[in-house]
Amino acid sequence: MIMRDMIEDIRPAMLxxxxxxxxxxDVWSGLLAGSTDAxxxxxxxxxxxxxxxxxxxxxxxxxDIENAxxxxxxxxxxxxxxxxxxxxxxTPGWLTERVTAVVGDERLNVGFEEPRTIVIxxxxxxxxxxMHVGHLRSTVIGDALARMLAHKGHEVIGExxxxxxxxxxxxxxxxxxxFEELEVDDIDLSSFYKGAxxxxxxxxxxxxxxxxxxxxxxxxxxxxxxxxRKLVNISLVHFNEVYELLGVLLTDDDLxxxxxxxxLLSSVVDRLEEAGMLDESDGAAVVFAEGWVNREGExxxxxxxxxxxxxxxxxxDLACIIDRVEVIGSTEFLYVVxxxxxxxxxxxxxxxxxxxxxxxxxxxxxxxFGMVLGTDGKKLASRGGQAISLKDLLEEAIRxxxxxxxxxxxxxxxxxLRTVAExxxxxxxxxxxxxxxxxxxxxxxxxxxxxxxxxTAPYLxxxxxxxxxxxxxxxxxxxxxxxxxxxxxxxxxxSLARAIxxxxxxxxxxxxxxxxxxxATYLHGLAQSFASFYESCPVLIAEDEATRVSRLxxxxxxxxxxxxxxxxxxxxxxxxx
RNA sequence: GGGCGCGUAGCAUAGCCUGGAUAAUGCACCGGCCUCCUAAGCCGGGGACCGCGGGUUCGAAUCCUGCCGCGCCCGCCA
Numbered sequence: 001m002i003m004r005d006m007i008e009d010i011r012p013a014m015l016x017x018x019x020x021x022x023x024x025x026d027v028w029s030g031l032l033a034g035s036t037d038a039x040x041x042x043x044x045x046x047x048x049x050x051x052x053x054x055x056x057x058x059x060x061x062x063x064d065i066e067n068a069x070x071x072x073x074x075x076x077x078x079x080x081x082x083x084x085x086x087x088x089x090x091t092p093g094w095l096t097e098r099v100t101a102v103v104g105d106e107r108l109n110v111g112f113e114e115p116r117t118i119v120i121x122x123x124x125x126x127x128x129x130x131m132h133v134g135h136l137r138s139t140v141i142g143d144a145l146a147r148m149l150a151h152k153g154h155e156v157i158g159e160x161x162x163x164x165x166x167x168x169x170x171x172x173x174x175x176x177x178x179f180e181e182l183e184v185d186d187i188d189l190s191s192f193y194k195g196a197x198x199x200x201x202x203x204x205x206x207x208x209x210x211x212x213x214x215x216x217x218x219x220x221x222x223x224x225x226x227x228x229r230k231l232v233n234i235s236l237v238h239f240n241e242v243y244e245l246l247g248v249l250l251t252d253d254d255l256x257x258x259x260x261x262x263x264l265l266s267s268v269v270d271r272l273e274e275a276g277m278l279d280e281s282d283g284a285a286v287v288f289a290e291g292w293v294n295r296e297g298e299x300x301x302x303x304x305x306x307x308x309x310x311x312x313x314x315x316x317d318l319a320c321i322i323d324r325v326e327v328i329g330s331t332e333f334l335y336v337v338x339x340x341x342x343x344x345x346x347x348x349x350x351x352x353x354x355x356x357x358x359x360x361x362x363x364x365x366x367x368x369f370g371m372v373l374g375t376d377g378k379k380l381a382s383r384g385g386q387a388i389s390l391k392d393l394l395e396e397a398i399r400x401x402x403x404x405x406x407x408x409x410x411x412x413x414x415x416x417l418r419t420v421a422e423x424x425x426x427x428x429x430x431x432x433x434x435x436x437x438x439x440x441x442x443x444x445x446x447x448x449x450x451x452x453x454x455x456t457a458p459y460l461x462x463x464x465x466x467x468x469x470x471x472x473x474x475x476x477x478x479x480x481x482x483x484x485x486x487x488x489x490x491x492x493x494x495s496l497a498r499a500i501x502x503x504x505x506x507x508x509x510x511x512x513x514x515x516x517x518x519x520a521t522y523l524h525g526l527a528q529s530f531a532s533f534y535e536s537c538p539v540l541i542a543e544d545e546a547t548r549v550s551r552l553x554x555x556x557x558x559x560x561x562x563x564x565x566x567x568x569x570x571x572x573x574x575x576x577x
Numbered sequence: 578g579g580g581c582g583c584g585u586a587g588c589a590u591a592g593c594c595u596g597g598a599u600a601a602u603g604c605a606c607c608g609g610c611c612u613c614c615u616a617a618g619c620c621g622g623g624g625a626c627c628g629c630g631g632g633u634u635c636g637a638a639u640c641c642u643g644c645c646g647c648g649c650c651c652g653c654c655a
Contacts, residue, residue, distance in 0.1 A: 030595075037598060046597045048635060058635085085598065126655080163655060258655085284653050293579065294651055306653045313655045340649050342581055370583080371648080408617055436590070439582065441648070448589075452617040454603040455590075462617055470614050513594075521591060524602080535610095535619040577617080 003034030004505045005098055006043045009076055010088055017068035021061075023050060041080070041087035042498070048084050058084025090498070092488045099497040100486050102504075103557035108564060110504045112153035119157045119324050120146050122336040123250055126163035127235040127257075128172045128196075130189045131242045132387035133380050133444070137369045140430050140570065141438065142336035143248040144516040145367070147568045152511060157328065159320070160250050162239070164232050164257035167310060168193075170214030171200045171207075173227045187234050190389065232257070238391075245394050247426060247570055256320070264319040265311045269304055271322075275355045283307030289350050292343075302347045317348045321357050321364070332363045334514065339368035339439060367514045370441035372433075380444050394426055400450050401425030401458075405577060408452075412576065420574045424458055425450070427571040431457035434569050435520035455524045460562060461573050463527040466534065467559040468575040470552075474540050478559070481552040489547070492533040496554055499529040503561045507568070516569055523565045530558045 010032070018028050028045065035044040047061040054061055062081040069079060077088040090098075102109045122142020125131045142158070150156045175196035179187065199206045216224040236252060243250050269285060272278045277287050279301070286301030294300045302314050324330045335345060345366040352358050374380040382388050402421035405412055412420065432449035435456075436442045452458040471478055488494045506522035509515075539555060542548040563573050 031597095033595085033597095035598090036592095036600090038601095040598065044598085046636090048597070051635075083598065124655090161655095166655080168654090282653075286652075292651085295578070297579075301652055303653050308653080310653085312653065316655090338649090339582060341655095343650055344655095346581090368582085377647095404617085409615075411615095440590090441583080443589080445589085448604075451604075456603090458617070459603095462615080466615060466618085473614060517591085521602085528602085531618060532620090534614080538614070540614050576615090 003043050005501060006077065006088065006090060006094075007032055007034075009094070010043060010073060013069055013072040013076075016072065017065055020068045021054075021064055023053065027053065035087065040082065040085070041089045043077070043088040045086040046084060047086060051084075062086040092494060095494055095497045095501070096486055096488055098501045099488070099554070099557065102501055103486070103553055103560075104482065108503050108557075108561055109501075110151065110507055110564075115153050115155060116332055117155045117157065117328065117330040118149055118332040118334065119159055119328065119330045120149075120334045120336060121159045121161060121320075122146075122334075123248075124161045124163070124337075125235075125239055126193075127232050128168075128189065129193045129235075131239060131390040133372050133390060133393060134387055135390060136372060136393075136429075137433055138336045138338070139243075139246065139248055139250075140433050141367070141369055141516060142334075143246075143250070143570045144434055144568065145334060145336065145511075145514060146249055147570060148507065148511050148516070148519070151507075151568055157330065158250055158254040159256040160254045161316075161320075162232075162235070162255060162257045164235075165259040165262055167214050168196075169217055169228060169231075170212070171196045171210035172231060173213050173217070173224065174206060174209045175199060176227060176231050189235065189238055242391050242394070245391065245422075245426065246430070247572065249570075258313075258316050261316050261319040261323065262311075264322065265315050268315050268318045268322065271357075272304060272318075272351075272355055277351070277355055278304065287351050289347050289354070292347060300347075302351055314344070314348055314351075317345075318352055318355075318357060321348075321352045325358050325362060331361060333365065335364075335366045337366065337368065339370055342366060342368055365514070367438070369438045373441050373443045375443060375445060377443070394429065396446075397425035397429045397450070398422050399425070400446060401428065404450060404452065404458075409577065416574075416576070420577050423572040423574045424461060424577060427457035427461060427566070430569065430571055431460070431520065431566075434516040435524070437517050438515055455520070457566070457571055458577075460523055460527045460566060461571075461577060463530050464559050464562045464566075464573040465575060465577045467530075467555045467562075470539055470555055472576075474552075476552070478556050481549065481556040484549040484553040485546070486550045486553050487546065488550075490533075490537050492529075492536045493551070493554065496529045496533045496558065499526040500554070500557050500561060502526075503565065507565070519565055519569060523562060526558065526561060526565075530555075 014032065015025065018025065028050070031049065032043065032045045035041040047058040047065070050061050051058050059081070062084050065086050066079050066081050073079060073088070075091055076094050077090055080087045080089070120142050123135060123139040125135050146156045146158055172193070175192065200210055213224060217228060240252070269278070272287060279286050279288055281301055284303050284307045285305035286303050288299040288301050292300035303312055304315050305311055321333070324333055337345070349364050352364070358364065372380045380388060398421050401424040402417060405417065405421060405424070428449040432442070432444070449456055450458065452462065488497050502522060506519055510519035533554070537551055539548065539551040542551055566573055
């Protein structure tokens with residue numbers, strides 16, 4: 001994980017050596033990379049592809065390069081050759097210097113990038129319904145990406161496209177009117193939508209009222225808008241409750257409901273018309289994008305305006321693109337939306353480009369993710385087949401975490417129990433999601449995510465808490481350790497230093513691939529490295545004072561990487577647990 | 578039928594973009610380690626034709642291709 005820094009430092013000497021041997025930089029540059037096996041080296045260069053060029057064996061070539069390098073890397077890396085591999089292993093001196101720089105830096109050597117304005121589309125619950133597990137991944141992954149990108153200096157604009165518009169709102173408003181005597185808090189979102197739907201299906205008078213209400217809503221009838229607003233607000237109270245429990249950044253400022261774009265929709269139609277892209281099909285206005293066919297092999301349309309005059313979400317997505325390009329001035333859009341919508345986004349992006357809504361300077365990226373499955377291997381649902389409420393799920397996580405704490409650390413002060421249980425329970429749920437490769441489905445398993453062992457949030461949080469405990473016991477400020485001189489005499493100290501140094505690179509890797517799990521994988525490796533260090537390298541009872549302060553500095557560094565890294569994933573770390 | 582994705586020890590995963598050395602990690606399993614900073618831990622061990630077959634390459638879990646299995650998507654819900 002330290003290859004980026006090492007390669008950078010090795011490069012000058014390599015430039016000279018390779019010039020001497022007569023191999024152009026662009027030929028060898030890509031070969032110099034992190035070792036695939038930490039036991040061999042930190043950085044390695046396989047010389048096999050050079051064999052054709054130089055008409056020598058890889059073994060001879062690696063030896064030649066080693067000779068050409070001479071002692072130019074003295075103090076930086078040890079060089080060795082095995083079977084045509086040129087191996088570089090960081091010296092303790094180099095590791096010491098680098099880890100000192102990281103630990104001494106407020107940002108742990110995480111750099112800033114040239115700021116971009118990035119819009120992230122995530123969460124997107126529906127008004128008049130409870131948030132459910134189906135919203136978990138989008139919310140958690142989107143939030144992590146938002147935090148990581150913001151940390152790199154970008155302007156991140158979260159857009160929460162709540163479903164707050166469309167034909168169902170006629171029936172929802174009428175249903176709401178029937179409840180009008182109720183206080184806002186008494187509306188039960190778990191049954192509200194279903195109740196409205198059921199009434200709509202069985203009661204023709206209600207259905208008629210609903211249809212009339214839709215017309216009023218679309219014409220912005222004032223009384224109707226007031227009712228609509230109330231209904232939305234009730235839902236917002238619920239969303240914000242869940243967001244607070246989840247600990248995500250979304251606020252009302254990020255709301256970008258469908259209603260917001262509603263007025264732009266007709267102009268989307270006009271612009272597509274002007275571009276000559278619009279076709280009529282079965283009464284609907286559609287665009288036939290190149291290359292898409294339906295089940296029967298006929299051209300597959302993107303429906304812009306339905307036969308009944310209404311719009312659907314493709315049109316809204318196109319309106320959003322126009323808004324982002326022309327109003328917000330963003331150049332990068334991330335859509336954290338389930339993988340099942342891949343085709344939809346491919347079509348929307350293609351149409352948007354064809355219509356000139358965005359050009360090649362704009363990166364519109366669908367960031368897809370797989371499903372959350374139950375232990376039966378099917379889409380996670382309650383006994384009755386309904387989606388599980390996110391709030392209920394999180395509360396259960398907290399309950400389970402609390403039970404685990406009471407069992408394992410009964411000494412934890414009562415006053416901290418609830419807060420710590422929230423950090424652990426919610427962290428466990430989020431980490432379970434963020435630590436697996438996005439595009440895969442994963443099985444939601446309480447025992448696994450809260451097991452406190454393995455690649456779980458509690459394991460990482462525990463590593464952090466242990467470090468805090470060391471400082472507490474020594475009655476030392478964490479800051480006091482920061483400027484200590486570090487020495488790496490034990491192999492586990494060196495492994496730990498390598499792990500600490502790798503933070504910035506792991507973060508960049510996660511960001512570049514929009515894959516929070518890469519950061520999670522790194523953090524787990526760091527925590528494991530720390531656990532081994534902790535076992536073999538006594539800190540407070542170290543053999544001498546210099547070792548003690550050096551180890552305290554390493555501990556502080558690990559704790560800060562864990563806190564910062566988990567923080568970027570949206571996960572809090574307790575100081576004791 | 579077409580498209581997209583996934584397939585790695587008993588289980589769960591990383592590695593695949595950008596090809597390299599004995600395929601990494603966790604759970605479970607086996608064996609060790611607490612008069613010593615939280616054993617929620619550590620150390621060691623067994624366990625994998627990387628779905629199957631072809632191809633490219635000095636070299637393939639990784640790239641290409643054909644199968645197989647699973648999931649999802651394929652016009653007026655969003």
